[in-house]
Amino acid sequence: MCWIAWDKLTRGKREGGLGLRNLQDFNDALLSKLSWRILSNPDCLLARILKGKYFPNTTFLESKLGEGGSHGWKGIIIGRDLLKEKLGKIIGNGKKTSVWDDPWLSTKEPKRPMGPAPRQFKDFKVADLFIPNTRRWNEELINVLLPSCKEEILCIIPGSYEVEDRLAWLPQRNGEYTVKTGYYVARGRSLTDQQAAGTQDNFHWITDIWNGKFAPKLKLFLWKSVQGALPVGENLAMRGIMSQSRCTHCGEAETTLHLLFLCPFTQAVWDHAPFRNPVEEQSFTSVKEGISKLKTLTCLPPIGIDGGTLAPWILWSIWLSRNSKIFSNRRTSAKETLNLALIRAREWTSAQGEQRVSTQKAGSIRTMPPIGIQCHTDGAWNEERKAGGMGWTFHEDQKLIGQGSKAMEHIGSPIVAEGMAIRLALNQALDLGFTSLHVASDSAQVITAINSGDPLSEIYGILQDISYLSLLFRSVTFVSTPRKANILADASAKLSLCAFLAVGE
Ligand SMILES: [Zn+2]
Structure with missing residues (x-):
């Protein structure tokens, strides 16, 4: 049985869907991949053949579909039109x-x-x-x-x-097309305004459900509860499935809200739960309200589990107790139900602890190579004035042999300041006649972009300059360094920015 419309499922998780792929949009995103190749690689064979046939006198971006285009060309134009949007x-x-x-x-x-x-x-x-x-x-x-x-x-x-x-x-920071970002653009385009408006319901799907610290099956369970897709009596009756639609515990109409929060049986479970403050489940008027409340709960000290982690396990156990009563006629008391929730939550939490220890070792700090001249750079940024301060230092055998700083207006973001600091430092190093240099910056993003040749759109011109300037050294390396190892450059960047802002006032 289909409990939730396909259209809802294909919404992103943030919008209350499951992020499943809508095939039409996904297909468009794949077509865009092909169009991107033609666009960014106009000398490839395919691009040249298509140009000869379909747009000899114009550019690919301006070409029109025209009559008698092949199926393949039509697809490429669909992909291109998606590209053009961003x-x-x-x-x-x-x-x-x-x-x-x-x-x-x-x-x-x-x-x-x-x-x-x-x-x-x-x-x-x-x-x-x-x-x-x-x-x-x-x-x-x-x-x-x-x-x-x-x-x-x-x-x-x-x-x-x-x-x-x-x-x-533009949706990708390095400016390269990806099917993933293309899909989101296509998806955003095909949602009607009404659908987009329907998602503005103040429920924080990501914080309340998807980012929760509990097992994935529970996330799906909570999601179904909120979306009205849990096969409780009322939902079954609405779909014309004649089973008993009464609550198995108390005989009232079985709605999701009743089962999870309002039933006397459920209230007994909640009231025994070891939370610091009462849950006040009897006051909830919707499932959404109840579920957004869960993450605010805290457990009393000896429990050792996060309240936001325990609560979904309690809901899950309430659901399982209800099912075992209906399907195997086995009654579970409120106390037992709560105990099962505690056991399940503990088991899951301790399993997570083991995983965390095993992933902790990655990511050790890289140290600078010891020979040659060491250069530290840093950028500081003031948002209000869109101003940046750039600082850099040169050391040889631990001795400071040079430093510089500069502040300027029209620096659009912190990353521009970081990139600019490196460019300025390279320029000065060349002026000073240094031939081999080890550059360290605390902006891992800029260093990664330099080392991988990734053309981050935000600092494209600067990155190109850095790669050009690098060719003028006999050797130059770029590493990222923790902020605390970058104090001197950091201070000089901040000082120059402060002085600059003070003068402007
Ligand atoms: Zn009931």
Whole structure:
């Protein structure tokens, strides 16, 4: 029997579904994968064949379906249209990005300046907004042309060297398309407004159920209770299944709320439970209300189990007692039911403890290689002023041989400050004539991006510069370091930011 509409099941867990795949949307997401390959790899054989046949005089993004397209081409166009919804242009040198037609203003959402473009500027490329022969924004020109987007533009940091602009799939931080993110975009698009509105019911599916510290089968059980999919008497009667719809304990109508919270039998179970404060189950007016209350419960000291962990096991045991009465005519008392819940909860909790110990060993701290010059960098950030402070130090044989700091406006996020600190440190190291360098930063994200070549859209230009500058050293390594090993750089970044903010006030 189908207890819950397919459409509900395919909602994300946050929206009260099970996150099952809707096949149509999943198929679209897979098609987008193919379209992404054509887009990001225009020289591959498939892309060239398709271009010759379907869009000889335009680009893939602008091509139309036209008449007589093959089944395959139609699919590719469907995938491409999905891509277009979240495609952005990331600025490297700004030469191939149209100011008015490309979505280049944000790395989060596709955003382009509002037109119409003044006629003499309509073919402007982003590079035309730089001061000639630099990669610095021409603020005067921007004031005239695009005053409403000025802040956004100034926060974009182009590459200092020749780096081409790139198309990026914005839902993924590195700009690479993935079927998973594509699926969510497709799913969001096909939910009607009404369905989307239906999910705004103040119930926190993730905190109240899915992130709970209890067994997965209990999560599914709680989810079913809330969604009205538990085969209790009332739900069975509603679907025309004539079984007895009365409560097996007290003979009242068996609803989910009655069975789990209101039945005198159930109340006896709750009242014996070792919680610090009474559950007050008799006051609950809905299953949702009851289940959101569970996570706030705390157990009395000797129990050794989290209240939020024990409570779902109590519900589960109430459910099992009810079933064993109906199906095997075995009666379980309220006390026994509670004891079974305690035993089940303890067993499960201790099994979790063993797992945790075994995973704890991973993730030891990497230490810096001992030879060459050590460079520590750090970035500090002020959200209100969108300002960043960057600090760095150079050590040789434990001795401080150089340091620097800089603060500036139009730094869009902490990660931009971290990346910028590394770029500035590399520049200074080259000026000082260092040939081999070990760079340490406490931003694991930036270090991972540098080492894996992952082009994080947010700091694309900076990363490209770092990889270019790296080529100018005989050897350079990048490692992430714990914050407490980075104190000096951290202090100098913060100091320079503070000084900067003080002057501005
Ligand atoms: Zn009852």
